[in-house]
Amino acid sequence: MGTERKRKVSLFDVVDETSVSAKIAKSNGIGATMNNTNSSINGWNGKPYSQRYFEILEKRKTLPVWHQKDEFLQVLKANQVVILVGETGSGKTTQIPQFVLEGVDIETPDRRRKMMVACTQPRRVAAMSVSRRVAEEMDVTIGEEVGYSIRFEDCSSARTVLKYLTDGMLLREAMTDPLLERYKVIILDEAHERTLATDVLFGLLKEVLKNRPDLKLVVMSATLEAEKFQGYFNSAPLMKVPGRLHPVEIFYTQEPERDYLEAAIRTVVQIHLCEPLGDILVFLTGEEEIEDACRKINKEVSNLGDQVGPVKAVPLYSTLPPAMQQKIFEPAPPSLTEGGPPGRKIVVSTNIAETSLTIDGIVYVIDPGFAKQKVYNPRVRVESLLVSPISKASAHQRSGRAGRTQPGKCFRLYTEKSFHNDLQPQTYPEILRSNLANTVLTLKKLGIDDLVHFDFMDPPAPETLMRALEVLNYLGALDDEGNLTDLGEKMSEFPLDPQMSKMLVESPKYNCSNEILSISSMLSVKGVKCLGCHQQLSCLGSMPPAGMHHRILIPNCFVRPREAQKAADEAKARFGHIDGDHLTLLNVYHAYKQNNEDPTWCYENFVNHRALKSADNVRQQLVRIMTRFNLKLCSTDFNSRDYYVNIRKAMLSGYFMQVAHLERTGHYLTVKDNQVVHLHPSNCLDHKPEWVIYNEYVLTSRNFIRTVTDVRGEWLIDVAPHYYDLTNFPQCEAKRVLEKLYRKREKDRENRK
């Protein structure tokens, strides 16, 4: 205990910088080489430094983190794990990895190859853009000494010494390289976001560090949670880097607000009337609410007459197409009259503006204190979205958005008392809010056998883990002892849910892996709903003219513009397969390929070209994995009666736990769980099948099952007899039907004899 305390304190002691850097330079190969060679030559690629390098270097020297370089390297040298806390603007994401490269010896006995430094990011765009920036700072070509790796794109080479990658990607790498032996230092950035992948990496790295004394870990985080990290990593030293944000004044309401939407709009108008120039950022929970608020804001302000400056309220949410998202970067509208009051831009956004997207020029933030958050109910195995209060950390992050370019103000639409008493300190980490079937499969593949004693920073509910183990056991990925089976090994390699991976691995047995690949890919692309005209969506046209926004719906890949609903429905009907939505998706994919992936064809047929292109991309990745396992790519003859039957049976091999039965009352009940569900109205069935297989269960205005296909009761007992074992089945109508089917099967067998 005494030594730990001493170690922590020493971090904040004044360090004699010259002696430290001298020691560091002496103690390692790279730093020494770089210091000793002519400073006009880049030690990484042997080329002379460009003029730009020195220009950027001057800017780098002004970053807060720059002044703690020697201190950081000293701490890193003395410890295996270092926790670094730095607020926005400290420069930690770009600079710390470069410091590491200077201070740590990455040479290997094989002089031709060096070890790497990895820096993880929760988002792809960040991995890409930060690595580009750092390559520029180091004056090297992106993809050479500095690279990045994200799904579908590995921009790195044998020369790469610093690699930015998504946290999910590092986890994938760990599956083939369990000790992460290519890396000398791993930096987990944005650790406070606590993504599922980061949380799994925490536990995994804690194990790996024991077996790799030469490996070092740097955990970088933005907020208060640092002490929790410190506790988790055996009192690793903590270093703090100041941020560079302007001060933000916080205001609370005197009384709780009954209607936060109304209060938010009222606050926007008040700011606009009373506060100096500067743009406003409003946080709301979802698309519908955001569009509504934008309309109301624009209307209310224009009703105030021309004594008041004009406003432009722009929506921002992830499913808005990129071209529409660009609108948030347009300048505020000019004053209506010469010398009249100036205009103001108002961005109304979901949580996307909290972390993923930064908008400069925001001076005012309005925070009603809510966000839609994923919750998982292990009992019914359903994930759903709930509007719930945000955490203190989240509120802090939101207010910080007001101080990026100048001092700002944040209006919290709740009382100060409520902030202190009601808000949780941190957002519940994702691992506590998710279905963990896929995570458990990954952990098993990573060699973690004892999940109960795995060192999670926040252990998930035992019931969630039990559910995950149960699902994987039913799927045959784990045996009864909980060990990974050969099937499970293969399944874990697919970047998909276990049900879908199982269906893919089994599909050659049903002689339809080509078709199952297409369906899986189509199911993997998310729907895009957006505003704008049809032209724009089809990727053919440009932005719609101002004021010409129509509401458009695209479930999965289908486009349905409000002004052409009938034509769109007719187009969809042409692809429709009466036996179900999965088969309809297959038809769309086939038609897309037959028409040479032509965007014009997509436009004419009301399908989203972008979605199909991305499905095709996913498909190629899945094909590569199938080929690696020697899983046959095959199809049943299209003219055979079994063509669709085989596909539907193959689907059941993975989704036999997602089946609903039509009761005599006319309602569907999910099998075993006996939940009342309704076919989602987007389905293309022309009848109500007795048994349906569904892709997802969504809780919205009612319990819906979405993307459904007709299956036969007989297939259930053929494909998944272990799950449809009636000795372990709740009393219900479905059970009685299945009993009959089993009896019929018995009789048939006797007759044949």
Place this chain on the structure above:
DNA sequence: GAGCACTGC
């Protein structure tokens, strides 16, 4: 006859 916080492999 309805509706999608945000990521990631």
